Amino acid sequence: MNTIQPTSDRFDDQVIIPSMKNSILNSQMDLFGGQENLIALEPAMPGVYFDAPEIDLDYDIAIVCMSGGKDSFAALKYLLDRGFPPSKIELWHHLVDGNEGSTLMDWAFIDDYCVKLSKAIGIPLYFSWLKHGFEGEMLKNSSKSHEHIVETPDGLIELPRNGVKVGTRLKFPQQAASLQTRWCSSALKIDVGRRGITSQDRFVGKRVLFITGERREESGNRAKYNQLEPHAGDTLRKSKNPRKPRHIDAWRPVLHLREEEVWQILADWELVPPVPYRLGWNRSSCATCVFNSDRIWATIGEYLPDRLEAISEYERQFGTAISRKGLTVAERAKLVKPIEIDDKEALLQATSKEYTLPIFLPNGEKWKMPAGAFGTESSGAN
Ligand code: SF4
Structure with missing residues (x-):
């Protein structure tokens, strides 16, 4: 397979490494003789960067949201390749169908695939989900949304939904970019991830990097995403004296990559x-x-x-x-x-719940580009 040319050099003159901001500022002030040249490097909002493909990885914990798709793998490998210790990483997988028996939406094998992947790479995996999953939320009928369940190092916790209002759905999410009408992404993934953070005191007083695998190339909507910003569970940038101080950054490390670069990462990693x-x-x-x-x-x-x-x-x-x-x-x-x-x-x-194929290429087998690569058939949120 040919090596794909990286595009990272196009960021050289656009991107700063946030926590190196001061040293860059100092050295550039020396070079150009004044602070007025550098104002463009300061983010308009504290901690928010549109482009941040390289950041200082000074974090206590990195949470990688692992869907089991190519972009979440690329995001994990991107982090590992930058020397972040695997011992400080955990994988989080949100169960779209919940864990109560519904099989309406997700691939049958995906949960077991994530378990076997976690074992293969020696990085712990935690599940979290909205009880009764997509189907339970869709069937809400003059009723309240179900509890969130979060797996932690000490076991499962069930989080009540005291604040939610009674409502009715009885229809599929709309094919829209708005998370209000396309409710599945927020109800089954974003909210669950946020509560996974806010419900665990082990993140208090810590610097946490929350990693997801979106890419700008996927849609006009994602093209507008920031690459680094405070996560919704962050408290330090929201208030001066938070009761539970948490520095949580949301980073999208592969946001700038093209599909061929993502496949190259998987091929180099020898991931089936x-x-x-x-x-x-x-x-x-x-x-x-x-x-x-x-x-x-x-x-x-x-x-x-x-x-x-x-x-x-x-x-x-x-x-x-x-x-x-x-x-x-x-x-x-x-x-x-x-x-x-x-x-x-x-x-x-x-069709099988148990994942029985290899995670990494067996010895001597050549990596092959899969049939769906570079396809144009829509399948997945944008
Ligand atoms: S947008 Fe598609 S992939 Fe995402 S949760 Fe909804 S149905 Fe599932």
Whole structure:
């Protein structure tokens, strides 16, 4: 495989390393003879940087949100490659379907895949979830959202939702960038991650780096994301004298990378491409993501028909299709041909809860770009 040219040099004259700000300021003041040349380097908001591909990694703990997709792997490897000690890293995986038996949205094997990955690399993994997951939240009917469950080094904690209002959903999240109407990302991931931080006193008095794997190339929405900013669980930048002082930075280390650079990171790491990409998906998010294209629905209908039927059943029940054009997933699946899947091993894995394939390439095996790489079929939040 050819080596892909990195793009990091284009940041040389745009980016500062936040905690090195003072030394850069001092040395550049010497060079240019005055502070007026340097005003552009100061962030407009404290701790917020639009571009921050390289930062001083002076943190006590790094939490890497591990979805099991290529970008979260790239984010983890990016951190490791910069010398951050693995002993200070933990992986967090949010269970989209919860842990109470629902199987509506996520890939069957994804939880076990994360467990086996954690064992393979020797970095601890903690699950967290909204009780009853996506399905439970979608079926809210004049009722309140369920509790959050957070796995900690001392066991599970269940967090009540005292502040939430009674409400009704009874429809799928909308295909929108807004997290208000596309409620799944916030209810099942962002809120759960925030409570994972605010509910654990082990983060008090610590500097914590909270890492996610979004990339600007994925969408116009993500193109606007900051690369480094205070996390919602940070208290030190919100108040002068917080009761529980926590310095929590949210860092998106691969925000600036192109897809080919991400694949190069996985290839160099000899990580077997995750199953969804081997099946032809370009993203590894929920298998039955509301953003799936017609062709992905056709592929699910062809190879995983029960999963298409489960979504169809809810569209019938709600009297509303996921698509804003009003076509149901079953109707959309009939419009186009499915992807032809020739990776039988990956297809077998797609229906099994236990992950049985290797995490890293077995000795002597060559890394292969998966069928879904560089695909244009939509599947996953943007
Ligand atoms: S992958 Fe799709 S369905 Fe799943 S949480 Fe994200 S946007 Fe929602």
